[in-house]
Amino acid sequence: MHVEKYTKSAVGHLLRHYNRTANHVSNQDICADKTEFNYNLCKREEFDLSYYKKRISQVKCQNRADVKALCDWIVTLPKKDFTKEQEQLFFQSAYNFLAERYREKNVVSAWVHKDEAGQPHLHFCFIPVAIDKKKGIEKVSAKEVLTRRELQTIHKDMAHYMEHIFGYDIGILNGTTVGGNKSITELKLQDSQKELTRRISEISSLKQIKHQSISELANAIKQKPSLIADVSKAINIALGNRNELTQHLHHEERFRSR
Numbered sequence: 001m002h003v004e005k006y007t008k009s010a011v012g013h014l015l016r017h018y019n020r021t022a023n024h025v026s027n028q029d030i031c032a033d034k035t036e037f038n039y040n041l042c043k044r045e046e047f048d049l050s051y052y053k054k055r056i057s058q059v060k061c062q063n064r065a066d067v068k069a070l071c072d073w074i075v076t077l078p079k080k081d082f083t084k085e086q087e088q089l090f091f092q093s094a095y096n097f098l099a100e101r102y103r104e105k106n107v108v109s110a111w112v113h114k115d116e117a118g119q120p121h122l123h124f125c126f127i128p129v130a131i132d133k134k135k136g137i138e139k140v141s142a143k144e145v146l147t148r149r150e151l152q153t154i155h156k157d158m159a160h161y162m163e164h165i166f167g168y169d170i171g172i173l174n175g176t177t178v179g180g181n182k183s184i185t186e187l188k189l190q191d192s193q194k195e196l197t198r199r200i201s202e203i204s205s206l207k208q209i210k211h212q213s214i215s216e217l218a219n220a221i222k223q224k225p226s227l228i229a230d231v232s233k234a235i236n237i238a239l240g241n242r243n244e245l246t247q248h249l250h251h252e253e254r255f256r257s258r
C-alpha cells in the first residue's frame, strides 16, 4: 500500500479517473471490457465531486494552490489464491480500517479497480482533515494527517487488522513491493531514489580514496616529521593565502641561489 497526495486542481480529473467517467483513450493500461467489475465501497447518494466540495467547505482550508486537498491510499490485493468472496472481504476490511482511521465523513470515494494491468487495487480517497490544536477546529492538512509516524505505523497496523480478519498473515504489500502497478509519481520517485543510491556510492568511494591518502600521508610524516610544516604551508597556498605563496617562492629562490 502506498499514498499519493493531490492539490485541489487535480481533484475533478482524479475522481473521474477513479470512477471511470473520464476519457481513457490515453490510458493503455485500462481494459474497457473489465470496467463493469469495478466497484465503489463508499456508498453515498451524491456524486463524489459534490460530496468533496460539500465536505471541504465545512472545514478550514488554506486558499493556496499547493494545498494537498485529496489523498489516495492505494491498497493492492496480495498475490494469493483468493476466492471472489475473500477478495471482497479484503477490500471491505481495508475500507473499514481506513475509514475508521481517517473518519468516514472525510472519505470521498473508494473504488476497487479490476480493469487495470496488474493486481486489483483500492483507491481510498479522502480529505486529510486534522484538528487544529489551538483553535479546536477541523482543517485540511495532509502534513498533520500523514505524518512520518503515520507512514511508519500504518502498514503494520493494517497487517494486524487483516490477520485478525483472515486468521493468518495474508502479506500486505507495501509501496516498494507492489511493482507492476506504478504511477508516474512513483516512477519519478524511483528514479530519484536510484540517483540517490548512486550519489551515496560515489561518496563512499570518495571516502575510501580519502582514507588511503590519509594513511599514506601519515606514513610519510612518520618517516619525515618536517613534512608537517610543508603540509601546513601547502594548505595555506591551497586556501589562497598569497603571502604564504610568495614567501615560499622567495625561500625556494634563496635556497637555489646558495
Ligand SMILES: [Mn+2]
Residues within 6 Å of the ligand: 113, 116, 121, 123
Ligand atoms: Mn487504479
